[in-house]
Amino acid sequence: MLLQVLVAGFVILVTGILCKIGHFLYKRSVRRHDVPPEVVILYQIGRGHHAPSVSPFPLKLETFLRMTKTPYVNDHSGKFSSKRKTPWMEYDGKSIADSQFCVDFIKKKRNIDLNDHLPPSQKAVGRAFQKLTEENLYWTMCLEMFGDDLTTVRKVIPYTGLKLWLTIWLLRRVIRQETWGHGIGRHTPDEVWSIATADLTAISDFLGDKDFFMGSEPSEVDCALFGMLVMIVFNMPSSRHEKYVKENLPNLVGYCERMKNRFWPDWDEHVLSSPTYQNDDGKVYFQENCEADVKKSTDHKDSNHVY
Amino acid sequence: MISGTLVSPLPVFVTILSILVLLVVLKFRRSNGRYPIRPFPRDMVLLHQCGKGPHAPSLSPFIMKLETFLKVAQIPYQIVRDYKMGPKGKVPWMEYNGMVLCDSQLCMEYLIAELNLDVDAHLSTKERAVSTSFQRMADEHTYWLMVHWRWAIDKDKICFKEANWGIMALAVSAFLQKRATKTQGVGRHSKTEILNIIRRDFEAFSNFLASYTFCKGTKKYFFGDRATCVDCSVFSQISQVLWHLPNSEPQNILKNEFPNLVEYCHRMKDNFWPDWNENILISTDS
Numbered sequence: 001m002l003l004q005v006l007v008a009g010f011v012i013l014v015t016g017i018l019c020k021i022g023h024f025l026y027k028r029s030v031r032r033h034d035v036p037p038e039v040v041i042l043y044q045i046g047r048g049h050h051a052p053s054v055s056p057f058p059l060k061l062e063t064f065l066r067m068t069k070t071p072y073v074n075d076h077s078g079k080f081s082s083k084r085k086t087p088w089m090e091y092d093g094k095s096i097a098d099s100q101f102c103v104d105f106i107k108k109k110r111n112i113d114l115n116d117h118l119p120p121s122q123k124a125v126g127r128a129f130q131k132l133t134e135e136n137l138y139w140t141m142c143l144e145m146f147g148d149d150l151t152t153v154r155k156v157i158p159y160t161g162l163k164l165w166l167t168i169w170l171l172r173r174v175i176r177q178e179t180w181g182h183g184i185g186r187h188t189p190d191e192v193w194s195i196a197t198a199d200l201t202a203i204s205d206f207l208g209d210k211d212f213f214m215g216s217e218p219s220e221v222d223c224a225l226f227g228m229l230v231m232i233v234f235n236m237p238s239s240r241h242e243k244y245v246k247e248n249l250p251n252l253v254g255y256c257e258r259m260k261n262r263f264w265p266d267w268d269e270h271v272l273s274s275p276t277y278q279n280d281d282g283k284v285y286f287q288e289n290c291e292a293d294v295k296k297s298t299d300h301k302d303s304n305h306v307y
Numbered sequence: 308m309i310s311g312t313l314v315s316p317l318p319v320f321v322t323i324l325s326i327l328v329l330l331v332v333l334k335f336r337r338s339n340g341r342y343p344i345r346p347f348p349r350d351m352v353l354l355h356q357c358g359k360g361p362h363a364p365s366l367s368p369f370i371m372k373l374e375t376f377l378k379v380a381q382i383p384y385q386i387v388r389d390y391k392m393g394p395k396g397k398v399p400w401m402e403y404n405g406m407v408l409c410d411s412q413l414c415m416e417y418l419i420a421e422l423n424l425d426v427d428a429h430l431s432t433k434e435r436a437v438s439t440s441f442q443r444m445a446d447e448h449t450y451w452l453m454v455h456w457r458w459a460i461d462k463d464k465i466c467f468k469e470a471n472w473g474i475m476a477l478a479v480s481a482f483l484q485k486r487a488t489k490t491q492g493v494g495r496h497s498k499t500e501i502l503n504i505i506r507r508d509f510e511a512f513s514n515f516l517a518s519y520t521f522c523k524g525t526k527k528y529f530f531g532d533r534a535t536c537v538d539c540s541v542f543s544q545i546s547q548v549l550w551h552l553p554n555s556e557p558q559n560i561l562k563n564e565f566p567n568l569v570e571y572c573h574r575m576k577d578n579f580w581p582d583w584n585e586n587i588l589i590s591t592d593s
Contacts, residue, residue, distance in 0.1 A: 083495040083496075084495075085492075085495070097495075098495075098496075101500070119518070120514035120517075120518065121514050121515050121517075121518030123511070123514065124510070124511035124512070124514040124515040124518075125437055125440065125515065127444070127507065127508075127511045128437070128440035128441045128443070128444045128511060128515075129440045131440070131443060131444035131447065131448045132439065132440045132443035132444065132447075135443065135444075135447040135448045136443045136447045177490055178490045178491065181486065181487035181490045181491060182447075182487075182490075182491055183397065183410070186395040186396065186397065186409075186410075187395070187410065187413075191410075191413060194416075198439060199439070199443070201436075202435070202436040202439040202440060203436070205432045205433060205435070205436040206433055206436040206437065206440070208433070
């Protein structure tokens, strides 16, 4: 009798878990169908407590869309791409994964080049700094956030209870595996920190007192740099990265503020801790550009207006 | 039926258990702290590395990077081909006056500080920043594209066979490297995507090398007519494509679209590797 009860209980539990997983997967598989043509559907995780994203890559991509005034709509449901990465996007039914591939796709589709005012050598330097930021500095930040002290990451990830614990546990495992394979995870904390400070100092030294990274006008590398530096300035409170930047590299803080004011005047509406926060899931940005001639090159240099 | 269900999973179970035991043994061997303690020669770098490459001094760009740096900075060194991984499970690693150091970049930074070297001393603050950015791009991005190509896309692996790698070594390395590139990110891209990204990296190196933005006078190397640390990184990464990916699409892109990078590699080889032919397995004129 007891055995039968236990078996029945086990079957009910497993069935319940499978139904939950099935519902979760179904929700994630549902595609939006109510978006006008030539509007990007930007799939990203939800907003953060202190910045529009807790990850640099969605912020990079969304800043690029704003910089180029590309019509887009956000989907914060957390669906992952076919490459099991986020962010990713859909454009007229075509899926594109990886933030940089998304940028390249939009550039080609809308005939936009944010670097057209730069000579080839400066474009090369921009690319090199983008790779420094995304392929090296980024990992030092992950190790700082998901190292032995999880106080900072608990303040930043907008979940609570079991969901927060599971998210941190999963991300920590993934980051340990990824950084070990990358190589940086094999270094001591002091060695990782020396790599981080070398990267941040290089970015600061090259930026100098310029308004934007390559000069007086923004270019493509600014999207990547802004996405990453926002994590340090806003999303890593009390971390070594934040203290180092704020105490030693004030030009990076000023740079973040300039980019934020220029391309995110509605910043507070996209920050969970702000009293003016609004859920923008499904809201179309730059709708007036939907019917514009997308073959014509968009002038990203004019005005302080984002939209 | 009962005996069938008892017998059939056994070979699978034994295979999985063997692989797990092998991985544990390898991990233990890597993290074993017993490194050669010997009377060491004073003020001489002992550079621990693996075997020679078939057409370039090593199949590892980081071994080439560190050894090129030792030559550029004219630091006395001795090669130790003991095929042992360093304390962090990687090669190259080095000993210097009793100090054990791993990671090519950390080794270079240690030697620059310890020996007060002036390899990059003439660079301005901005130039050093740009140098750091290109070094990171070469070692943290271009490297992974090359690794993914050689282990996941190139089925022939000619250079590894020319270097006498056995079937087991090739199989285990391919498994580990494919897993590494997938977790790093480049391993999730298609072949066409990889080629486009490689082309853009080469274009960046080529355009900067060809420009005089940060240089007055001749431009033999990245920052003028003196080789600096970034040249060691860029040369070592591109050399793997030039010499160890024969008849491949990345090599064709390099040779056909960026001839200045090919000339640059030959310049580095001629100026800093006069003993090139003594350090490769198959001597050729290229």
